[in-house]
Amino acid sequence: MEPVIECRHLTHCYGRRKIYEDLSFDVPRGRILGLLGKNGTGKTTTINILSGYLEPRSGECLIFGENIRTLTPQTRRRIALLIEGHVQYQFMTIEQIERFYAAFYPAWNRDAYYGLMEKLQVAPGQRISRMSCGQRSQVALGLILAQNADLLVLDDFSMGLDPGYRRLFVEYLREFAKAEGKTVFLTSHIIQDMERLIDDCIIMDYGRILVQMPVGDLLRTFRRYSFRCPDDARLPSGEGFYHPAVVRGRGELCSFASPEEVRFRLEEAGIPCEGFTAETLNLEDAFIGLTGKY
Amino acid sequence: MWKALLYKEWIKTRWYLLLALSVTLGFAGYALLKLHRAVALTGAGHIWEVMVTRNAVFIDQMQYVPLLAGLALAAVQYLPEVHRKCLKLTLHLPVPALATLGVMLAFGVAVLAVLFGLGIVLLAAGARPLLAPELVGNILHAALPWYLAGVAGYLLGAWTILEPTWKRRILCLLMSVLLLRLFFLAPVSRAYGGFLAVLALLSLCAASLSWLSVVRFMAGRQD
Numbered sequence: 001m002e003p004v005i006e007c008r009h010l011t012h013c014y015g016r017r018k019i020y021e022d023l024s025f026d027v028p029r030g031r032i033l034g035l036l037g038k039n040g041t042g043k044t045t046t047i048n049i050l051s052g053y054l055e056p057r058s059g060e061c062l063i064f065g066e067n068i069r070t071l072t073p074q075t076r077r078r079i080a081l082l083i084e085g086h087v088q089y090q091f092m093t094i095e096q097i098e099r100f101y102a103a104f105y106p107a108w109n110r111d112a113y114y115g116l117m118e119k120l121q122v123a124p125g126q127r128i129s130r131m132s133c134g135q136r137s138q139v140a141l142g143l144i145l146a147q148n149a150d151l152l153v154l155d156d157f158s159m160g161l162d163p164g165y166r167r168l169f170v171e172y173l174r175e176f177a178k179a180e181g182k183t184v185f186l187t188s189h190i191i192q193d194m195e196r197l198i199d200d201c202i203i204m205d206y207g208r209i210l211v212q213m214p215v216g217d218l219l220r221t222f223r224r225y226s227f228r229c230p231d232d233a234r235l236p237s238g239e240g241f242y243h244p245a246v247v248r249g250r251g252e253l254c255s256f257a258s259p260e261e262v263r264f265r266l267e268e269a270g271i272p273c274e275g276f277t278a279e280t281l282n283l284e285d286a287f288i289g290l291t292g293k294y
Numbered sequence: 295m296w297k298a299l300l301y302k303e304w305i306k307t308r309w310y311l312l313l314a315l316s317v318t319l320g321f322a323g324y325a326l327l328k329l330h331r332a333v334a335l336t337g338a339g340h341i342w343e344v345m346v347t348r349n350a351v352f353i354d355q356m357q358y359v360p361l362l363a364g365l366a367l368a369a370v371q372y373l374p375e376v377h378r379k380c381l382k383l384t385l386h387l388p389v390p391a392l393a394t395l396g397v398m399l400a401f402g403v404a405v406l407a408v409l410f411g412l413g414i415v416l417l418a419a420g421a422r423p424l425l426a427p428e429l430v431g432n433i434l435h436a437a438l439p440w441y442l443a444g445v446a447g448y449l450l451g452a453w454t455i456l457e458p459t460w461k462r463r464i465l466c467l468l469m470s471v472l473l474l475r476l477f478f479l480a481p482v483s484r485a486y487g488g489f490l491a492v493l494a495l496l497s498l499c500a501a502s503l504s505w506l507s508v509v510r511f512m513a514g515r516q517d
Contacts, residue, residue: 054514103298
C-alpha cells in the first residue's frame with residue numbers, strides 16, 4: 001500500500017541527549033497507526049518533526065511525497081494537526097474559531113463541528129479561554145474532524161477528555177477514518193483507547209522502534225509466559241525474550257516465540273518449567289511486556 | 295483566506311485598539327489643551343517667540359506614547375501566538391508562512407498608521423488656529439520620530455516576542471532598546487533632518503527580523 005508518511009533515517013538529539021538514531025517508518029494510506037512509548041522516548045519529537053516544527057539532526061520525512069520542511073500550502077491543507085495539549089486560539093469563541101478555519105478548507109464540514117459542540121452544553125458565543133480543559137479539547141477535536149483532511153496527525157488526543165467523550169470520539173474517529181479512507185497517525189497515553197482505534201502500532205523504546213506491526217498480529221503472537229522456578233535462577237535474556245524476571249519463585253517473560261520454543265529454550269538453560277503457562281495479552285499488557293515496568 | 299487572517303488579528307486587537315485610540319488621541323488632546331491654556335495666559339506672541347527662540351514644541355508629554363502604543367500592540371497581537379505555541383496553528387494554515395507573517399505585520403503597521411495619522415491630524419487641526427503654519431510644521435516634525443518609534447517598537451516587539459528562546463529574546467530586547475534610542479536623540483523640531491528618512495527605512499526593515507524568529511521557531515529552536 002502506498003505510504004502517506006515516510007520517515008527515513010531520522011536522528012535527533014536535544015543537546016547531548018540522543019532521542020533516537022536512524023529511525024525509519026512508513027504509514028500506509030487508509031490505516032490508523034498509533035505511536036506508543038513511555039515518556040521521553042520521542043513520541044512528541046516525532047510528531048513535531050512530522051508537523052514541520054522541528055528540524056531533525058539528520059534524515060527526512062515525506063508526507064504525500066513532499067518533504068515536510070518544504071510542504072506546499074495545498075499539501076498542508078490535506079493534513080489536520082492536533083497539537084499536544086489540544087492547543088487552540090483561546091481568544092476566540094466557538095463560532096469565531098469555526099468561521100476562521102472554514103475559510104481555509106474547501107471541504108470544511110460545519111455539521112461535524114457543531115454536531116460535537118452540541119454535546120458540550122456551552123453557548124456558541126463562549127470564549128474558549130473560559131472553558132474547562134476537557135471542553136477545550138473537544139473544541140480542538142471538533143475542528144480537526146471538520147477540516148475533513150486526508151491525513152490526521154493527533155498528538156495525545158485523549159488528554160483531558162472524560163471517559164464518555166473519549167469513547168465517543170474514538171468510535172466517531174474510527175468510523176470516519178474507515179468510511180472516508182483517511183490516514184491517521186496518533187499518540188495517546190491511554191492505551192485502552194488505542195486498542196479500540198488503531199490498525200497498526202509502533203512501539204518505541206529509548207532510542208529505537210521495538211515493533212511496528214498490525215495490532216491484531218501483535219495481540220495474537222505476543223505472549224506472557226510464567227512458570228515456577230527457583231528465586232536464584234538465571235533466566236535466558238535477549239533474542240526475543242523481553243524483561244525476564246523471577247519474583248517469589250515464579251518466573252515471567254514475554255516473547256513473540258511459540259510456547260514450544262520458549263519451553264525448549266528455558267529447559268535448555270536448565271530452568272525447570274513446572275506450571276508453565278502462556279497467555280495472550282491486551283495492548284496495554286503487551287506494551288508493558290515489551291517496554292518493561294521502568 | 296486573507297480576510298480570515300485579518301479577522302483573527304482583529305479579534306485579538308479590537309479592544310486594545312479602542313483603548314490605544316483613546317489614549318493616543320487623549321494625550322494629543324491634552325498637549326493641545328495645555329498649548330491653548332498657555333496662549334490664553336501669556337498671549338500668542340509670547341508662545342510664538344518661545345517656539346522660535348527656544349525650539350519649544352509644547353507636546354513633550356506625549357513623547358513616549360506612540361512607542362508604548364506600538365509595543366503594547368505587539369504584545370496584544372503576538373503573545374497569544376506564542377502562548378502554548380499557538381504559532382504552530384497559524385503556521386500550519388494552508389498559506390505560505392512568510393505571507394501569513396506578512397499579513398499579521400501589515401495589519402499591525404496599518405492600524406498604527408491610522409492611529410498615528412489621526413493623532414497627527416488632531417495635532418495639526420488643534421494647533422492651526424493658534425500658530426503660524428511654520429510653527430505647526432515644527433510641532434509635527436518634532437512628533438514624527440516619536441510616531442516612527444511607535445512603528446519600529448511594534449516591529450521590534452514582534453521580533454522579540456516571536457523569538458522561541460529566552461537567551462536570544464534577551465539579546466533581541468537589548469538590540470531593540472539600542473535601536474529605539476535613535477528615535478529619541480533630540481526632542482526638538484527638525485533635529486533629524488534627512489536622517490528621518492533613514493529612520494523610516496530602518497523601521498520598515500525591522501519587519502524582516504520577525505521572519506528570522508519564525509524560521510527559528512519552525513526549526514524547533516528551544517532553550
